[in-house]
Amino acid sequence: MIDLPITNMPDCTPGFPGVSFGLSCEGFPVARVGDHAFAMLPGHSGRHYLATGWKIGRPLPEWRRGDFYGHCGELADEAAFSAHVLEQAEHQREIQALGRRNTAPHVHTPWGSAQHSTTYAEGIEFHSTASHGGFRLSADRNRIVHPLLRADDGFYEEDCAWAAVALTFPELFTSFEKRCASETLKDWEPDAWEAIFATVLAHGESHVKDRRAFKLEHASDWIVISALRSDHHPGMTEVIATRAGRRDHGGEERRFLVPSPEYEAGRFGYVIDEARHAAYDGPSSFASWKGRTAA
Numbered sequence: 001m002i003d004l005p006i007t008n009m010p011d012c013t014p015g016f017p018g019v020s021f022g023l024s025c026e027g028f029p030v031a032r033v034g035d036h037a038f039a040m041l042p043g044h045s046g047r048h049y050l051a052t053g054w055k056i057g058r059p060l061p062e063w064r065r066g067d068f069y070g071h072c073g074e075l076a077d078e079a080a081f082s083a084h085v086l087e088q089a090e091h092q093r094e095i096q097a098l099g100r101r102n103t104a105p106h107v108h109t110p111w112g113s114a115q116h117s118t119t120y121a122e123g124i125e126f127h128s129t130a131s132h133g134g135f136r137l138s139a140d141r142n143r144i145v146h147p148l149l150r151a152d153d154g155f156y157e158e159d160c161a162w163a164a165v166a167l168t169f170p171e172l173f174t175s176f177e178k179r180c181a182s183e184t185l186k187d188w189e190p191d192a193w194e195a196i197f198a199t200v201l202a203h204g205e206s207h208v209k210d211r212r213a214f215k216l217e218h219a220s221d222w223i224v225i226s227a228l229r230s231d232h233h234p235g236m237t238e239v240i241a242t243r244a245g246r247r248d249h250g251g252e253e254r255r256f257l258v259p260s261p262e263y264e265a266g267r268f269g270y271v272i273d274e275a276r277h278a279a280y281d282g283p284s285s286f287a288s289w290k291g292r293t294a295a
Contacts, residue, residue: 019089021082022060029078030063031085032056034092039068040081048075050084087176094174107136110155120172124165126158134158135165144168148192149185160188207267214268219244222254222272229260231285237263238285245269255280255289 018034029040037053051068075081103125105114111132118126123138134157137145142154149164156162166173166181173181185193190206193199201209223245230238236257243251245268256277263270 018092019085020060021085024063024065025061026065028065029081030060031081032060033085033089036088036092037063037067038081038085038088039063039065040075040078041065041068043074048077048081049073050075050081091174091176094176098172098174109134109136110153111157121169124169124172132157135162137165141169146192146196148195149189160184163189211268215244218271222256222274223268224256224258224265224270224272225253226286227258227263227265227270228285230257232283233257235260238280239263239270239272240286240289241272255284255286 019031021029021031024030024039028042031038035055037056039051039053040048041051043049050072052070052072053063053068056063056067075084098120101119103117103119105117105127107114107117107125107127109127109129111134112129114127114129116128120126120135123141125136127133127136134155137154137156139154142150145151145164145168149161149167151161151164156165163181163184166177167185170178186201186205187207190201190209193206194201203210203213220243222241222243224239224241225245225247227237227239230236232238237260239256239258240253241256242253256272257280258270258272258277
């Protein structure tokens with residue numbers, strides 16, 4: 001049970017119909033936006049994360065952790081939780097104003113037959129299948145998409161490619177969706193973003209650009225590809241590393257011991273500091289290394 005004050009979280013927020021905040025019976029902050037439920041759940045090391053639920057048919061004070069699922073990102077504090085909930089409320093309100101229409105599924109997509117379809121506008125449809133989903137644009141609509149982002153077949157999957165549709169037809173999307181689309185394109189299509197907007201993304205603005213820079217900077221360094229707590233050296237983490245973190249099984253692998261408190265994989269991998277982390281050839285906790293001779 002966590003002890004977080006919620007004095008700034010009223011039961012009902014003016015200007016956001018259908019939004020309510022409260023505490024669950026287990027003491028964590030919760031909120032309801034229509035049929036959508038949100039919770040600020042405790043994680044590891046004093047951190048908290050956002051979890052979601054759907055149509056919980058009980059009052060907020062009766063909600064439990066088991067009503068929620070998923071890990072929708074870390075939350076810095078209660079204010080961040082409140083901001084996210086209010087953003088979702090505005091998102092739902094804008095969706096209603098956009099007038100999207102559910103239509104009978106009739107399309108075979110690259111991900112299978114559509115089970116649910118929504119029309120955003122003439123020539124712009126979203127289709128969900130048993131496994132995936134995405135947008136389908138008519139030929140006329142597809143020609144409007146920037147060539148650097150255009151899909152020849154007019155299908156744009158829901159993980160990343162959908163952002164090209166939101167960028168091209170912003171009037172059909174909510175403020176929340178447009179922000180997500182911009183972040184998605186910056187993260188995964190930085191070259192296209194920079195060319196389209198004649199800009200240069202700085203460090204921290206693009207996952208792909210940051211990964212490229214990391215690989216370039218550490219092209220000759222030993223980067224961890226596997227790690228576990230050492231059974232033979234308490235307080236240490238035994239790691240396997242390769243040059244530049246390659247995983248092609250053809251290059252040299254080395255083992256190192258890293259103090260457990262300082263080991264953290266990071267975004268692109270843990271870089272071995274050879275001045276402090278000596279190569280290790282002793283008994284291994286890795287099953288794949290047991291019985292192997294030192295290189």
